[in-house]
Amino acid sequence: MELNQAKDFMIIQNEIILKKKMKNMSLNIKKIGIIGAGFMGRQIANWAALHNYTIHIYDIDSEVLEDAKGFITKALKRKHEEHVITKVKYFNILESALKDVELVIEAVSEDLNIKKKLFSQIEDYVSEDTIIATNSSSFPVSKIEDSVQRKERVLNLHFYAPINVRPMVDIMRGTQTSDEVFETGKNWIESIECTPLILKKHSFGFLFNRIWRAVKRECLIMWADGIADIENIDEAWRIFTGMPMGPFTMMDGIGLDVIYNVESSYFKESKDPRDRPPDKLKKMVERSELGLKTGKGFYTYRKKKK
Template sequence: MVREINTISVIGAGYMGKQIIERSALCGYNVHAYDVSFESLNEFISELNKSKDIKGEIIHHNNLPEAVKNADLIIETIPENIELKRDVFSQIDEVAPPHAIIATNSSSIPISKLEDVVERKDKVMNIHFYHLINWPMADLMKITQTSDETFEKGKKWVESIDITPLIVKKECYGFVFNRIWRAIKKDCLKIWSGGHADVEDVDKAWKIFTGSDEGPFEMMDKIGLDVIYDIEMSYFKKSGDQDDKPPDALKELVDKEQLGRKTGKGFYEY
């Protein structure tokens, strides 16, 4: 079967970009990568080529125009800064082939906030991945001008790299799963900070109820409590509702560098 998308470009190869490069290349796609930090990307690609059975080719570029010029799909995974993303989206639009789809992996910026900087408004969308190995799913969201063809191609590509697409039917902060996870976190944090129950019991209840191996507090420790705090603050800033403000007790853990697994102590000790 001829695939509609054969060549991918990943712009920004940090924590998420690297996972997308690896998964795409393992699934046989040719991947062109560009990051302003050339050295770390170079090391990552040589290590990957040595350690894994990479079926596609990974090509490393030192400038954006070269990295996107043969792409069918470009995934932008640069930092979560709207001005930076708008600038990079407009650069990509100028130099990418006219048929190419441009997607953002942003955790919070809807594609509607980037569409006015591109000409190809029918070929842009959100493809928001979670950790590709632990949580193999991605939220897909469009704007009114994203064509059905673009959306369908994006969806097929996501499925082709063994990731489950979650379709956002109407623009929504937090997409599909981040919004569900956020509701769970918010109340778990309130139960803990209000002294209503111990984290162990909340996690036990969650594991019995869902059959999951990990409870919400164990998951938050894995993600990092600094990351959790920043995300909760972004929901609070968006709504302005005091009920959305993360508890001071969480900020205290962050200030004490008790960030979860990565510092050896968070809600639990490791």
């Protein structure tokens, strides 16, 4: 072997060793702190517990915490995974919840100030090596990271609900996230049998929400401008994609108030007039035509019999 070949060989070997080392780093995560036991926090807790992680879940509201306990216990029993129930522990004191955790996932209400305050508290209670992630749907971690010292240890881990139906997680860096933290995050996502959606650069709306946003925007424009009927657009989508539901049916399911708020936040960020949600949608929200949950949205729904 010539000297240069030997050098190349050594570099390749070192890269392989480094990659293996990084892959093993996710194995160092055993205990996870989940902050916020609402709609998402309890799902993440349940899913990670099913994948053999010990979970410490905390919420500021003890009633929510109790409710989450009922939800998780029932879900684990349904899966005949009763032995996992004791792997999930419930806390109403943040410091106790964060003792010895290697990964923290913040899943509290979508309020930047709450998240910033919480990140700074979390950093005070965890070890230097702990990774701190946010499940925020709209805030890049770069907007939160100012509140912590160890900016290299933060990242976005954004789940899609319901996790068992949509097992994928956006992973995005802050301005200083280290390669090791990013790689560990990616490996951890794989360890819970989810597909990592890797953002190579900062992206408002992450990976899939950005695609879904484009679909929603065009559908809403076609509807508001009277270009096509919602039934026809939904039908086209179903035929083309083979999916059971079209975009308007999906928006009704999510809630038109949520859709309006999300679209408004995209518009606020981009300032592109095409991103402005149609006034027609705003008027529907004002009339409480919010979709499935109020019985009327783009479509009309019969109330469920009690």
